[in-house]
Amino acid sequence: MIKKILYLLLFVNIQISLFSQNAPQPSHYKPINVSGLVVDQNTNNGLPGAHVSFISQRDSSNVYRTATDTQGHYKIDLPRGSYKIVTTFLGYNPQESIVKVNQQSTDIPTIKLQFTDAMLDEFVVAEKAPTVQQKNDTLQYNAIAFKTNPDASAEDLVKKMPGISVDGSGIKAQGEDVQKVLVDGQEFFGDDASIALKNLPAEMIEQVQVFDKLSDQAQLTGFNDGQTTKTINIVTRSDKRSGQFGKIYGGYGDKQQYQAGINTNIFHNKQRISILGMANNVNQQNFSSEDLSGFMGGSSRGGGMRGGSGPRGGGSFGRNDFMINQQNGINTTHSIGLNYTDVWYNKVNVNSSYFFNSSKNVSEQFTDRQYFISNEATQMYLDSSSSNSKNFNHRFNARIEYKINDNNTVIFSPRLSYQNTHSNSLSNASSFLAEEVLLNQSITDYERLWDGYNMSGNLVYRLKINDKGRSLSSSISVNANNNEYLYFLDASNSYFQDNTLVNELIDQKSNTLSDNASYQGNLSYTEPLGKNGLLQLSYNLSLSDNASDRMTNSFDIISQSYIIAEDDLSGLISNGYLTNRGSLGYRLRNEKYNFNADLSYQDASLTANQSTPYVYKVERSFKSILPRLHFTYNFSKTKNLRLVYRTYTNAPSASQLQDVVDNTNPLLLSSGNPDLNQTYSHFLMSRFSLGNPANNTSFLLFLMATLSDDYIGSSVFIAPKDT
Structure with missing residues (x-):
C-alpha cells in the first residue's frame, strides 16, 4: 500500500513538472530586442568590433555582451529591466550610461566614443624559453634562457651555450672553427668572427643561430657546392633595431697599465653604423x-x-x-x-x-x-x-x-x-x-x-x-x-x-x-x-x-x-x-x-x-x-x-x-x-x-x-x- 502511494505521488509530481514547462510565461520574462549604434565622436563613422556590455542594475552578476558589426551596429535580446551600458573600443575612452528596457523593442541612443592619445599600460606574458631549437640545418639558441651580467658582451653569452666554445685559439661551434659572425643576416666587419662577439652587448640579442653558410652562388641556386662556412648569426631584439646605444669605458692601474675603448651603434631600421675603438696594454x-x-x-x-x-x-x-x-x-x-x-x-x-x-x-x-x-x-x-x-x-x-x-x-x-x-x-x-x-x-x-x-x-x-x-x-x-x-x-x-x-x-x-x-x-x-x-x-x-x-x-x-x-x-x-x-x-x-x-x-x-x-x-x-x-x-x-x-x-x-x-x-x-x-x-x-x-x-x-x-x-x- 505504501509503495502504491509513493508511485502515485511520483507520477503526480512528474505531471505537474511537465505541465509547468508548457505553461505560458508572464510577459515580463519575454526577451526584448535591443539595438543601437557606436560611432566616432569626431567623424560619426561607425566603429566595427566595439564591445557593448549590459550590466543588470538589480543583479550585477548578470552581464549580457555583444559587439558591433562592420558598420558599428549591434543587436541583442535582453529581459526587461534597468541596465548600465559599458562601451569600449581600442584607442578610445570607454563610455557608460543607464538605460531602461521595458518595451517590445528598444532603440538605444547612438553611443559616441572619444579618441584618446593615452597608451595602454605594458603587459608581459612570461613563458620559459627553450634553450636550443633545431630548425632544418640551423641550430638556434634563445638568449633569454642564459643568464648573464648586465654589462655582458655577446662573447660572454655564447660561452654559456652548449656546443660553442671561445678561447685564445678562436671560436668553435659544433666542433668546427667559426669563420664568420653575422648580425641579423648581415656581415659585421667582414670575416672577423671575434669582433662582433666582443663588441655587441648581450642584452640586445634575442637569438644566436649556428649553421653552415653556403657560398653566394650556392645560395642563389639552392645547391650546396661544398664551399660552406661555419657561421654564427646574431638575431637582435626588435626593440633594439632602431636607436643609438653603446658604451665608453676606461681605466688606469699600477705598473702603468691602462684600458680604454668606445663602442657606438647607430641603428635605424635597415641602416646601421657601428664605430669601435680600443686602446690597452692588458x-x-x-x-x-x-x-x-x-x-x-x-x-x-x-x-x-x-x-x-x-x-x-x-x-x-x-x-x-x-x-x-x-x-x-x-x-x-x-x-x-x-x-x-x-x-x-x-x-x-x-x-x-x-x-x-x-x-x-x-x-x-x-x-x-x-x-x-x-x-x-x-x-x-x-x-x-x-x-x-x-x-x-x-x-x-x-x-x-x-x-x-x-x-x-x-x-x-x-x-x-x-x-x-x-x-x-x-x-x-x-x-x-x-x-x-x-x-x-x-x-x-x-x-x-x-x-x-x-x-x-x-x-x-x-x-x-x-x-x-x-x-x-x-x-x-x-x-x-x-x-x-x-x-x-x-x-x-x-x-x-x-x-x-x-x-x-x-x-x-x-x-x-x-x-x-x-x-x-x-x-x-x-x-x-x-x-x-x-x-x-x-x-x-x-x-x-x-x-x-x-x-x-x-x-x-x-x-x-x-x-x-x-x-x-x-x-x-x-x-x-x-x-x-x-x-x-x-x-x-x-x-x-x-x-x-x-x-x-x-x-x-x-x-x-x-x-x-x-x-x-x-x-x-x-x-x-x-x-x-x-x-x-x-x-x-x-x-x-x-x-x-x-x-x-x-x-x-x-x-x-x-x-x-x-x-x-x-x-x-x-x-x-x-x-x-x-x-x-x-x-x-x-x-x-x-x-x-x-x-x-x-x-x-x-x-x-x-x-x-x-x-x-x-x-x-x-x-x-x-x-
Missing part, C-alpha cells in the same frame, strides 16, 4: 686571419743537430709569425673600426667595413724538448728566447647585392688589406745528449720586416628563368697578393768537429719577394626534375700562379756591406696549378629530409720551375673523382640527423716546393720538397640533435673524421754526422 686583442696580408710559407724553431754547423742562409716566414687571435706575451693594442650596412632603393643591399689595428708585443719563451732517436739514444733540446714586434694593418671589406628584378641578381664582394710588421728576437739554444753532454749551441739575433698587401674580388650573377627552379648562374673570383720579407740574421754557433770545439759567426741578410695570384670561374645550370627534385650541371676553371724569389748575402768586413752571395741559400721558383672540373648534382627535399649529392671529375696539372740554387722542373697531372653528399633527416621538430661527406684537393705552394735551406734557427734547418704531390682529402661529419622544450634540455652528438692521401706535413730528420 692583452685585449683584435686580430683576424685577414690581417695576415696573404703571407705564406713555413718556419719553425727548435730541434737539434748531431753536429756540424750545417749550411748557412736566410730564413723564411710563415703564418705562425703573425698575430692571430690571442698572442702570447704582453700586448699593447690600438685599433679602430667602422661598419656600415644599408639598403638603397629597396634593391641594393650594401655592407662595408674598415678596420685599422696597431699592436706591440713583448714575449719570453722557454722550450724543453726531448727527441727519441732509438731505443737507447735520446737527445735534449733547450731554447730560451725573447722577442718584440710592432704590427700595423689596414683592412677593408664590402658586399654589394643588387636585385635588378625578380629574375636577375648580382653580388660583388671586394676585399683589400695591407700589413707592415717589424720584429726582433734573441735566442739561446743548445742540444745535449742524455748524459748532458753538450753537442752544439747557438746564440742568434733576428731582425725581421714584412710588408705586403692582399686584394680580391668575387662577382656572382644569377638569372632566374622560371619559378620552378630553372636558373643560370656564373661567378668570377680574382685574388692577388704581393709580399716582401727582409731578414737579418746574426748568430754565434758552437759545435764539435773531430772532438774539437769550433766557433762560427754568421751575419747574413735575406730578402724574399713573393707574388701570388689566383683566378676562378664557375658556370652552373639548374633544371627542375620532378615535384621536389632539382638537377644541376656545372663547370669550374681555376688557375693559380705563385712565385718566390729569395736572395741571401753574407756580410763582407772589407766593404762593410752584404755583398757575399750565398747561392746555396738563395732560390727562385715559380709554380702553377690549373684545374678543370665538371659536376653533375641532384637535390631532393621535402618536409622530412633534404638530400643533396653531386659527382665531379677534375683534371689538374701542377708545374714548377726552379732556376736557383739549381735548375729543377716539375710537371705533374692528377685526375680525380670528387663525390660530395649532404643529407638531413628531420624525425620531428626536436630531433634531427645530418650527414656530410665531401672530398677535396690541395696543391703545394711555391715555398713548400722550393728546395732552399732555411736557417732561421741554425740548430734546426729546414727546406721545401720539390717532389710533393697534391693532397686528396676525405671529410666525414655526422651530427645528431635532440631537444626537449618541456624540460628545457638538449642533446648534441658530433662525429667527424678526416683522411688525407699525400698529406703535406713536416718531417724531422736528425743527422748522425755532419751534413
Whole structure:
C-alpha cells in the first residue's frame, strides 16, 4: 500500500513538472530586442568590433555582451529591466550610461566614443624559453634562457651555450672553427668572427643561430657546392633595431697599465653604423686571419743537430709569425673600426667595413724538448728566447647585392688589406745528449720586416628563368697578393768537429719577394626534375700562379756591406696549378629530409720551375673523382640527423716546393720538397640533435673524421754526422 502511494505521488509530481514547462510565461520574462549604434565622436563613422556590455542594475552578476558589426551596429535580446551600458573600443575612452528596457523593442541612443592619445599600460606574458631549437640545418639558441651580467658582451653569452666554445685559439661551434659572425643576416666587419662577439652587448640579442653558410652562388641556386662556412648569426631584439646605444669605458692601474675603448651603434631600421675603438696594454686583442696580408710559407724553431754547423742562409716566414687571435706575451693594442650596412632603393643591399689595428708585443719563451732517436739514444733540446714586434694593418671589406628584378641578381664582394710588421728576437739554444753532454749551441739575433698587401674580388650573377627552379648562374673570383720579407740574421754557433770545439759567426741578410695570384670561374645550370627534385650541371676553371724569389748575402768586413752571395741559400721558383672540373648534382627535399649529392671529375696539372740554387722542373697531372653528399633527416621538430661527406684537393705552394735551406734557427734547418704531390682529402661529419622544450634540455652528438692521401706535413730528420 505504501509503495502504491509513493508511485502515485511520483507520477503526480512528474505531471505537474511537465505541465509547468508548457505553461505560458508572464510577459515580463519575454526577451526584448535591443539595438543601437557606436560611432566616432569626431567623424560619426561607425566603429566595427566595439564591445557593448549590459550590466543588470538589480543583479550585477548578470552581464549580457555583444559587439558591433562592420558598420558599428549591434543587436541583442535582453529581459526587461534597468541596465548600465559599458562601451569600449581600442584607442578610445570607454563610455557608460543607464538605460531602461521595458518595451517590445528598444532603440538605444547612438553611443559616441572619444579618441584618446593615452597608451595602454605594458603587459608581459612570461613563458620559459627553450634553450636550443633545431630548425632544418640551423641550430638556434634563445638568449633569454642564459643568464648573464648586465654589462655582458655577446662573447660572454655564447660561452654559456652548449656546443660553442671561445678561447685564445678562436671560436668553435659544433666542433668546427667559426669563420664568420653575422648580425641579423648581415656581415659585421667582414670575416672577423671575434669582433662582433666582443663588441655587441648581450642584452640586445634575442637569438644566436649556428649553421653552415653556403657560398653566394650556392645560395642563389639552392645547391650546396661544398664551399660552406661555419657561421654564427646574431638575431637582435626588435626593440633594439632602431636607436643609438653603446658604451665608453676606461681605466688606469699600477705598473702603468691602462684600458680604454668606445663602442657606438647607430641603428635605424635597415641602416646601421657601428664605430669601435680600443686602446690597452692588458692583452685585449683584435686580430683576424685577414690581417695576415696573404703571407705564406713555413718556419719553425727548435730541434737539434748531431753536429756540424750545417749550411748557412736566410730564413723564411710563415703564418705562425703573425698575430692571430690571442698572442702570447704582453700586448699593447690600438685599433679602430667602422661598419656600415644599408639598403638603397629597396634593391641594393650594401655592407662595408674598415678596420685599422696597431699592436706591440713583448714575449719570453722557454722550450724543453726531448727527441727519441732509438731505443737507447735520446737527445735534449733547450731554447730560451725573447722577442718584440710592432704590427700595423689596414683592412677593408664590402658586399654589394643588387636585385635588378625578380629574375636577375648580382653580388660583388671586394676585399683589400695591407700589413707592415717589424720584429726582433734573441735566442739561446743548445742540444745535449742524455748524459748532458753538450753537442752544439747557438746564440742568434733576428731582425725581421714584412710588408705586403692582399686584394680580391668575387662577382656572382644569377638569372632566374622560371619559378620552378630553372636558373643560370656564373661567378668570377680574382685574388692577388704581393709580399716582401727582409731578414737579418746574426748568430754565434758552437759545435764539435773531430772532438774539437769550433766557433762560427754568421751575419747574413735575406730578402724574399713573393707574388701570388689566383683566378676562378664557375658556370652552373639548374633544371627542375620532378615535384621536389632539382638537377644541376656545372663547370669550374681555376688557375693559380705563385712565385718566390729569395736572395741571401753574407756580410763582407772589407766593404762593410752584404755583398757575399750565398747561392746555396738563395732560390727562385715559380709554380702553377690549373684545374678543370665538371659536376653533375641532384637535390631532393621535402618536409622530412633534404638530400643533396653531386659527382665531379677534375683534371689538374701542377708545374714548377726552379732556376736557383739549381735548375729543377716539375710537371705533374692528377685526375680525380670528387663525390660530395649532404643529407638531413628531420624525425620531428626536436630531433634531427645530418650527414656530410665531401672530398677535396690541395696543391703545394711555391715555398713548400722550393728546395732552399732555411736557417732561421741554425740548430734546426729546414727546406721545401720539390717532389710533393697534391693532397686528396676525405671529410666525414655526422651530427645528431635532440631537444626537449618541456624540460628545457638538449642533446648534441658530433662525429667527424678526416683522411688525407699525400698529406703535406713536416718531417724531422736528425743527422748522425755532419751534413
